[in-house]
Amino acid sequence: MKIKYTLRTAVIGLQSHMSRSLLTILGIVIGITAIMMIMSLGAGAQELILSDIQSLGANTIIVMPGREPTGPTDPSVVESLFSDSLKEMELEALKNKSNIPKAEEIMPIVFGVDTVSYGNETFRPTILGASDLIGKIFDIYPEKGSYFSEEQIKSKAKVALIGSKTKEELFGESDAIGQKIKIKGQNLQIIGVFPPKGQVLFFNADESVVVPYTTAQQYIFGIKHFNRIILQVESETDIPRTVQDIEITLRNLHNIDNLDNDDFFVSTQAEIADTLKTVTSVLTLFLVAVAAISLVVGGVGIMNIMLVSVTERTREIGLRKALGATEKNILFQFIIEAVTVTGSGGIIGILLGSALSFAATFGLSYFLDLNWSFAFPVTGAILGLLVSALVGLIFGIQPAYKASRKSPIEALRYE
Numbered sequence: 209m210k211i212k213y214t215l216r217t218a219v220i221g222l223q224s225h226m227s228r229s230l231l232t233i234l235g236i237v238i239g240i241t242a243i244m245m246i247m248s249l250g251a252g253a254q255e256l257i258l259s260d261i262q263s264l265g266a267n268t269i270i271v272m273p274g275r276e277p278t279g280p281t282d283p284s285v286v287e288s289l290f291s292d293s294l295k296e297m298e299l300e301a302l303k304n305k306s307n308i309p310k311a312e313e314i315m316p317i318v319f320g321v322d323t324v325s326y327g328n329e330t331f332r333p334t335i336l337g338a339s340d341l342i343g344k345i346f347d348i349y350p351e352k353g354s355y356f357s358e359e360q361i362k363s364k365a366k367v368a369l370i371g372s373k374t375k376e377e378l379f380g381e382s383d384a385i386g387q388k389i390k391i392k393g394q395n396l397q398i399i400g401v402f403p404p405k406g407q408v409l410f411f412n413a414d415e416s417v418v419v420p421y422t423t424a425q426q427y428i429f430g431i432k433h434f435n436r437i438i439l440q441v442e443s444e445t446d447i448p449r450t451v452q453d454i455e456i457t458l459r460n461l462h463n464i465d466n467l468d469n470d471d472f473f474v475s476t477q478a479e480i481a482d483t484l485k486t487v488t489s490v491l492t493l494f495l496v497a498v499a500a501i502s503l504v505v506g507g508v509g510i511m512n513i514m515l516v517s518v519t520e521r522t523r524e525i526g527l528r529k530a531l532g533a534t535e536k537n538i539l540f541q542f543i544i545e546a547v548t549v550t551g552s553g554g555i556i557g558i559l560l561g562s563a564l565s566f567a568a569t570f571g572l573s574y575f576l577d578l579n580w581s582f583a584f585p586v587t588g589a590i591l592g593l594l595v596s597a598l599v600g601l602i603f604g605i606q607p608a609y610k611a612s613r614k615s616p617i618e619a620l621r622y623e
Contacts, residue, residue, distance in 0.1 A: 232513045235506020236553030236599065237560065240592040242499035244561025244585060245568070250492035251583035252569055254485060267444050268345070268477050271302070271437040271454060276473030292433035293471040298458060299437060307457040308439070310446040315341040317436040318424045319410075324378065324417055325390045331377040333370075334411045335391065337424025345438055346408050353385050353400030361420040366427065369400035373414040391417070394427045406579075410436075447476055496588075503595060506553070507603040514546055514607035525614050539612035546604025547597050554596025558589045 274291035299316050302308055318337040323330055336342075340358055343349045356367050368389065375384050388395045396419060405413035425431050441450050451474050458464075458472050525538060562584060569582040 233553030240557025550600030
């Protein structure tokens with residue numbers, strides 16, 4: 209029997225039980241839809257995170273206190289938050305051009321979360337202590353007002369800039385410039401308000417209060433060390449040499465001979481981007497694997513339905529064999545039916561998953577004001593189509609084999 213006739217017979221067999229065929233592919237449709245959505249939204253999230261990191265520029269270097277963590281569960285992750293290995297002495301050494309000749313800008317940072325109040329209103333934003341270089345390095349400038357000056361940093365002035373969310377929570381529609389907020393019993397005058405910006409490296413600019421780092425150290429956190437020191441070099445090509453200069457300078461300053469005893473570590477934007485890319489990719493693959501379970505469930509359902517179909521069509525199988533159909537013809541017909549069912553489910557799942565992903569992307573961008581872009585996962589579409597066809601092939605073989613082995617005489621006698 210020619211292949212085209214076998215295909216036509218398989219399609220007619222599916223059309224004669226359309227409702228059952230549609231219900232059969234439901235598990236496949238759900239599985240492929242879930243995979244498409246996860247891969248599409250995962251790619252969009254990865255793009256969003258990486259664009260935020262890259263917005264600081266590839267020429268940014270971050271020096272952090274404590275031992276470099278080997279993973280997210282390493283105790284040094286917590287230890288680095290409380291390490292005091294970066295102080296004024298280290299900052300001055302890094303500012304020295306003879307030590308770090310390629311450094312263009314250097315800014316110390318301290319941060320934490322605390323309660324801010326204004327009248328009866330309270331809010332818990334990120335408190336960020338920085339220098340007047342914060343605007344240039346983080347590319348974030350006040351919509352109203354201005355940054356504090358170098359003189360205000362030296363004098364530990366009690367001034368602050370606030371993010372858009374902080375302003376909304378404390379002041380509503382009222383003008384915040386010139387008003388005083390209270391943190392740790394200290395009154396700080398607002399001199400600037402940021403426009404909506406979203407996530408900037410390790411803090412959310414919208415939910416922030418930015419003050420001179422000297423003010424944060426003295427009046428808010430009561431510390432004398434820094435949580436970060438950020439450097440910018442003129443060119444990306446200067447990064448490897450500058451990282452080496454930083455490590456040599458700090459090791460000499462701390463009398464460190466063994467690299468395993470480092471009480472600081474250095475990260476670049478490229479390293480952070482690569483790490484986050486790996487994390488988001490692994491997480492996406494894990495979620496895809498979870499979603500793929502429904503494909504197995506759908507495959508079992510298809511096998512059950514195909515076995516029922518073989519029983520129902522026993523007389524048809526017997527008649528076809530009596531008219532000359534071979535076991536190979538019958539086997540091929542039922543395999544084609546199973547693959548056609550699952551393949552159709554794969555196509556529907558790809559289309560539905562793409563549509564839902566686009567809708568979700570639009571919702572995230574519109575309602576959460578995120579720069580979330582839609583990404584059609586070509587790999588996911590191809591994978592979904594191949595996997596759905598493979599599921600049909602694997603779970604269709606047993607019913608097809610059972611049908612092909614039926615005796616034509618016994619089949620014709622079947623009631």
